[in-house]
Amino acid sequence: MKFVAVTACPTGIAHTYMAAEALEQAATAAGDEISVETQGSAGSTALSTTDIEQADAVILAADVGVQGRARFAGKPVVEGSVKQAVNDAACLLEQAGKAGSDAAAGAPADTPADVPAGTPGAAATEEPDTSERTGKPAAGSGMGSRLRQWLMTGVSHVIPFVAAGGLLIALSFALGGYRITEAPAVTEQFDPASLLSWAALANQIGTAAFGFLVPVLAGFIAFAMADRPALAPGFVGGAAAVAVGAGFLGGLVAGLLAGATVAALQRVEVPRAVAGIMPVVVLPLLGSLVVGGLMFVLLGKPIAAVMSALTSWLNGLTGASALLLGALLGGMIAFDMGGPVNKAAYTFAVGGLSTGSETALEIMAAVMAAGMVPPLALALAATVRSKLFGPAERQSARPAWLLGASFITEGAIPFAASDPLRVIPSMVVGSATTGALSMLFGATLRAPHGGLFVLPLVGRPLLYVVAISAGIVVAAAAVLIAKRIGRTPTTSESEPTPSETAAVAA
Template identity: 65%
Template sequence: MKLLAITACPTGIAHTYMAAEALEQAAADAGHEMVVETQGSAGTTPFTDAQIAEADAIILAADVAVRDEERFAHLPTIRTGVKKAISGADLLVAQAVEAAEAPKADVPAQRTATPATKDFGPGFGSQLRGWLMTGVSYVIPFVAAGGLLIALGFALGGYQVTDSPAVTEGFDPLALASWAALLFQIGALAFGFLIPVLGGFIAYAMADRPAIVPGFVGGAIAAEIDAGFLGGLIAGLLAGAVVLGLKRFSVPKAMAGIMPVVVYPLLGTLVVGIAMFVVIGPPLAAVNTGLTNWLTGLSGANALLLGALVGLMMAFDMGGPVNKAAYTFALAGLESGSEAGLLIMAAVMAAGMTPPLAMALATVVRKKLFSEVERENGRAAWLLGASFITEGAIPFAAADPLRVIPSLMAGSAVTGVLSMAFGSTLRAPHGGIFVLPLIGNPFGYLIAIVVGTLVSTALVVALKNSRRRPATETAPVAVAV
């Protein structure tokens, strides 16, 4: 068989390429040819027309919208998330072969893509998750660039950098304060795109390019009226739904060419704009204000419980929807500028660093519990963990989820609690250990990470040892006669 596959995860970093490698290896082991198009952060090399024409089936392993999916409308299609491709690539390859060998009449209709909307599976929940993750995937580069520039501005110019005059009014290349203001203002502009980008690409995932403008405008209105990330999310879903509704109307062929370029964006933007300014925007702004006030007043036991909760979420699926929900919540707190928001951002990043570091340490202290491949992954996990790339723990979780995932969740929860307890703060939304100079109470922050890492490592080793012990105890004993 000649098989194709596309892999795509929200961040476009770890999951995307790990899934591609797993699928290629599984296909080769089964005696099939597999070509993978990775739609990741490093760009993509699309399939050639010849590869698509010769293909027998395709696997779409994606947690976000697959770009240009209409290319494969004629192929039997297997849909799944990237984590299933990492842990069950051999099963997906077998399913693709089975679909390719089945008569066309027997291929389920839902396995084929439709040009009008990106389909993520038979259930609405799967579709909704895919739409939201697409929006988040496009937001993350803006978060990294804008947030780190803002943090550098604070590091160079102090907290008063927010009161600096616009650099267009005067810039002194020899003054450190001018450079601090420049970095801060560039970062603030980049950060200002977060909510419009979230709304625009959620809408894009739902209804393709005609929905981008209504989604962006809706997100910009959400930012303008202080409706926050929740407002951008609702605006994106609304824009996608409106454009999908407009696509259902039949139009004369003479007008078909202008519909996606003029009519859908125009009417979609009008409807979404009115709704966001007049109908649903003000209540969303009130909810966002309430959330900000709650974060501002967060202290004591409530703060510790929240630290434990975000820690559990960060380690639960290591880059998946639950992890991204915690991260987005932290971004909302960071955007609020409150002290509590800075505490939450610090706890989330520390808890996200712990899982890969714990697995890296476990492969060092008890090598015999891990395969050679896992030990190689452990060496890479040191850097991934230090860089706040939680996905570095995925290979271990996929191989032994019942022992590894609870252990990692426990350690991350401890890290989140300790980070809150030590009062560590963070103005940068990413960067891991490399933004340590920008962290409030860095010594306590490092202690939180180290303790959480040790907790997870100890639990992983203990649970894996408990699995091995019965085999030793029941081994037959040679008796001399």
């Protein structure tokens, strides 16, 4: 059979491409053909119209909203998460094969009358395509899964703004000190020969980038729910949330409200003469009026009160409470290594950056430090005691060094997939250790990504490295001990040599 697929994860860095590779390998093993479009950060080559027309079924392995779903109208669609594709691509292919066979046998498609079956792209581009419209089998398309996709779509579009703004602000502090925020506007006073002027410029550009966080979050949540007509209402709702002080939480509510409002308006039947202007005039106008009005008049202030309470709670965290929060977030980051639990912890940290509080910066530092531990710990363990790991794991150890240093936790997935009961608990313990220590040391970070490469921008960098190193040693030691439990030593598996033991200790 022939399939087409789209893979997309929130950050668009690792899972997107790992899922694509897993699907391609599974299809090759089954004797099928597949063309995969990776909607990741590195860009992608779109599926050709010919590939879509010839496909027996479509696989959407995504944790965010898939762009261009209208292309697949009339085709059997099977949906799943990127984690499903990475861990069990064969199962998704099997579901897609069954859906394609059923469609070929003449099973009822329930395809809308205005979208001829088998005609990709026939649906109007201004109207979002969903699995209900195609009327075809879909895996993992329940309300909870779709809500996560909507939220992760918003978060994935926010990350570049956080990265750019956070790095520029951190750079400005490194060049001009923390009082650089009091510098006059560069539009009024800028000296090209002054380092402080350049620091002020970086700070003010970074602050401007941060100003887009909530509107972008709301806009792209709405976009994932109801396509382009919902963008304007989402952005307007997000801007209203900022204006009333509702912050990140207000952006979440505004985005969901905008998407739901526009989706409801799209279902209203209108005369054909009016249909042409609905997506570009009527829907954005009515959606913006409804969402903006509700955020300004009804919902904004209560949400702002909740955000204020949350900020006060975060700022009040000290001692044992801060340690427990760091350990909890660190453990979550390692639990599924890029999955929903990991992204929940990461989203919490990124959302806090918009408050600018010291505790929020400490949380971001703890989360990124904890996320570096699993790949680095497993790379170390596989290097020190290679006989406890299989050939594929030993091969994965080499890229895991770079992936871990870059804060790409997914570098640990090959190890976890082959031995989850030993690897995952060990990594959770190590990452929790790092998260707790980072909070204890008071390390801070404004950049949401970058790993060790943004170390010069970390507050208390030496203690930060100590926290990461401690977690790596704990996780590596734990996984080596776990690997020995329940194993029968062979002649090729001797006890660790003194040099290997010393390497782990180091």
